[in-house]
Amino acid sequence: MKRNEIILVCLLFLVAFGLRFYDISYPNFRWGDEMAHVPAGTNYWLNGQFEPDNWEHPPLRHIIMYGFLQLFGDNPYGWRMRNILFGAVAAVLTYLFAREVSGTKKAALLAGLLLATDPLHIVMSRYTFEEIYGGAFFLSAIVLYQRHRERSSWLMASAFFMGCALATKWYYVPCWLLVYLLILRKNGHYRSVGTAFFITATYIFIPLSVFIGSYYFWFGRGYSFGEFLQFIQDAYYSLQTYRPESYNPDMVFLSHSSALEWFIRSVTVGQGTFIGADRGEFILYMNNLPIWILTFPALIFLAALALRRRSLELALPVLLFFGTYALFIGVKRPTFIYSAAPLLPFAFTAIACSVWELAQKCHARLYHLALATMLAWNLYLYPLATAKKVPVAPYRYLLDNSDAKLFRQ
Amino acid sequence: MYRHKTACSLAATAFLATVVAAVVHHGTVNRSFAPGKETVSVAAPEQAYDVWRQKQVKGRTLVLFDRYPHMRGRFNYQGEPQLQTSNLVEFSIFKNVIRKIYFIVPDDAWEDFLHEKTTKQVKPIPGLTRGISLYNLNGLPMVATTPSSLPHIPEQVLVYINAGVFDARQAQELLTRKAIDSDITVIFQGNRK
Numbered sequence: 001m002k003r004n005e006i007i008l009v010c011l012l013f014l015v016a017f018g019l020r021f022y023d024i025s026y027p028n029f030r031w032g033d034e035m036a037h038v039p040a041g042t043n044y045w046l047n048g049q050f051e052p053d054n055w056e057h058p059p060l061r062h063i064i065m066y067g068f069l070q071l072f073g074d075n076p077y078g079w080r081m082r083n084i085l086f087g088a089v090a091a092v093l094t095y096l097f098a099r100e101v102s103g104t105k106k107a108a109l110l111a112g113l114l115l116a117t118d119p120l121h122i123v124m125s126r127y128t129f130e131e132i133y134g135g136a137f138f139l140s141a142i143v144l145y146q147r148h149r150e151r152s153s154w155l156m157a158s159a160f161f162m163g164c165a166l167a168t169k170w171y172y173v174p175c176w177l178l179v180y181l182l183i184l185r186k187n188g189h190y191r192s193v194g195t196a197f198f199i200t201a202t203y204i205f206i207p208l209s210v211f212i213g214s215y216y217f218w219f220g221r222g223y224s225f226g227e228f229l230q231f232i233q234d235a236y237y238s239l240q241t242y243r244p245e246s247y248n249p250d251m252v253f254l255s256h257s258s259a260l261e262w263f264i265r266s267v268t269v270g271q272g273t274f275i276g277a278d279r280g281e282f283i284l285y286m287n288n289l290p291i292w293i294l295t296f297p298a299l300i301f302l303a304a305l306a307l308r309r310r311s312l313e314l315a316l317p318v319l320l321f322f323g324t325y326a327l328f329i330g331v332k333r334p335t336f337i338y339s340a341a342p343l344l345p346f347a348f349t350a351i352a353c354s355v356w357e358l359a360q361k362c363h364a365r366l367y368h369l370a371l372a373t374m375l376a377w378n379l380y381l382y383p384l385a386t387a388k389k390v391p392v393a394p395y396r397y398l399l400d401n402s403d404a405k406l407f408r409q
Numbered sequence: 410m411y412r413h414k415t416a417c418s419l420a421a422t423a424f425l426a427t428v429v430a431a432v433v434h435h436g437t438v439n440r441s442f443a444p445g446k447e448t449v450s451v452a453a454p455e456q457a458y459d460v461w462r463q464k465q466v467k468g469r470t471l472v473l474f475d476r477y478p479h480m481r482g483r484f485n486y487q488g489e490p491q492l493q494t495s496n497l498v499e500f501s502i503f504k505n506v507i508r509k510i511y512f513i514v515p516d517d518a519w520e521d522f523l524h525e526k527t528t529k530q531v532k533p534i535p536g537l538t539r540g541i542s543l544y545n546l547n548g549l550p551m552v553a554t555t556p557s558s559l560p561h562i563p564e565q566v567l568v569y570i571n572a573g574v575f576d577a578r579q580a581q582e583l584l585t586r587k588a589i590d591s592d593i594t595v596i597f598q599g600n601r602k
Contacts, residue, residue: 039488047503047504047505048505049502049503049505049547050547050548051503051546051547052546054548055546055547055548056548150410150411151411151412152411152412152413152414152417155411156417156421159421194414194415194418195411195414197414197418198411198414198415198417198418201417201418201419201421201422202417202418202421205421205422205424205425206421206424206425208425209421209424209425209427209428212425212428212429212432213428213431213432215432216431216432216435219432219433219435219436219439220435220436220439220505221436221439221468221505221508222436222439222440222467222468222469222505222508223436223468223508224433224436224437225429225432225433225436227508227509227550228432230550231548231550233532234531234532234542234548234550235548237531237532237542238531238544241529241531241544
């Protein structure tokens with residue numbers, strides 16, 4: 001990477017970090033899931049207990065939470081810095097991923113900026129959602145895989161981060177196995193026993209080690225390995241039993257529980273307060289439809305391009321997107337809008353690559369127009385994701401059509 | 410071409426083996442048993458916790474002859490639980506005295522138990538005619554079963570009998586019949602509601 005590009009990447013990080021960090025101490029009390037996530041970090045470290053958080057999800061998040069509480073203290077910075085940092089890193093990783101897919105800086109920059117300014121990613125980066133740092137781990141693993149060029153240490157590092165992703169949420173299991181198969185397939189590695197064993201040991205054993213290791217404190221409650229296997233099975237079955245009525249009825253996400261609508265219908269949930277006649281303060285989780293709706297056309301375009309050019313690199317965003325999305329579509333339990341966050345790097349890479357390809361064919365200015373329009377739109381929505389006091393009028397149509405819980409002060 | 414394939418493969422395999430060995434060891438050293446065997450009667454459920462604490466037992470399996478749920482978990486978390494009459498099991502779980510529960514349901518009450526609103530089944534237990542894994546907010550492995558289906562448990566267990574619900578002598582005979590060994594048996598003499 002040349003100096004100019006390093007500066008570009010640093011600037012992207014700063015933009016992403018700034019948008020996430022600004023006014024982070026507001027609200028200065030634990031909000032939403034923070035009420036469960038923060039004490040669970042301490043309970044897990046000290047006692048191996050998951051409560052008051054869900055026990056079905058793997059516990060690396062509690063360990064990281066505890067680490068950040070030690071670093072920054074039991075205050076808004078301690079609760080939220082983890083997501084802010086990993087959220088900003090995710091924008092850089094999206095750039096690096098798209099750079100490898102497209103081969104161009106401009107497409108990569110568009111993808112990175114789309115993630116850096118996406119309202120859903122920003123709002124989730126300002127609280128304690130696992131999808132932010134789990135997604136960053138996953139993306140780290142993918143970027144290292146893309147760039148490993150048969151260097152053993154890079155593949156091992158990729159496997160380690162994949163393990164961290166798996167130890168955060170189960171979302172990443174299909175793509176973990178997919179990447180493993182892609183590595184085996186490349187250059188016919190599966191034909192050589194030694195190489196196949198090396199790839200298996202690296203890409204299966206290391207992630208498994210990280211996953212099992214994250215339960216270290218749980219084992220400290222006296223459990224055996226057989227009980228661990230039983231526990232993982234119970235967690236899997238328990239997750240399947242979740243239904244909308246299993247959740248707290250006050251949960252803001254309940255109005256939209258299907259992954260099918262994420263990229264084709266407007267989904268706006270969250271909460272807000274009208275202050276006086278014409279101002280308000282909102283924390284909305286929304287799918288930013290004007291940009292997200294481009295996802296499926298862009299993925300189809302990219303898939304066609306990949307087929308025509310016989311390029312696995314170009315097909316990678318499509319494979320990783322559908323590898324993860326299929327899980328959300330296929331599971332019986334409700335899937336809420338926040339689960340879309342790990343898909344965004346692949347969606348935005350597909351959109352950015354498509355815009356870049358179209359600009360190459362039609363007019364170079366199309367790229368700049370798309371970049372400016374998309375960024376302006378995202379920044380217009382920024383106050384709605386970050387509890388900024390704003391005039392209501394410019395957002396009236398969005399608020400009127402939302403399923404957010406809106407109150408009057 | 411990958412370099413140092415053999416060394417890296419061995420390192421990855423050794424990493425997995427070390428992690429598994431470390432967690433298993435961590436689990437084993439955190440299981441404590443009472444030196445002798447005793448049966449204690451208590452006047453209130455929470456006194457059972459004092460008995461367990463005095464004997465410094467931890468990381469244990471509890472065979473629970475009582476009503477369900479006995480532990481509700483807390484949707485509104487207000488810090489660590491405080492020991493009360495109604496939360497002996499929940500409190501003991503939080504303090505890591507209990508790691509697993511066999512919850513005994515009388516055979517003739519099994520069908521009713523399955524249809525109770527509070528019974529949230531995760532899955533049936535393979536090999537048990539009447540046995541299900543129960544959901545609870547803590548994620549503690551909790552097997553509900555009947556006296557006739559209770560399997561042999563290969564480790565020493567803690568036993569808690571609510572004498573208002575189960576006949577203590579019959580419960581102890583059942584454990585003897587199933588060759589289940591206990592270091593501490595607590596009998597609560599009263600009908601806790």
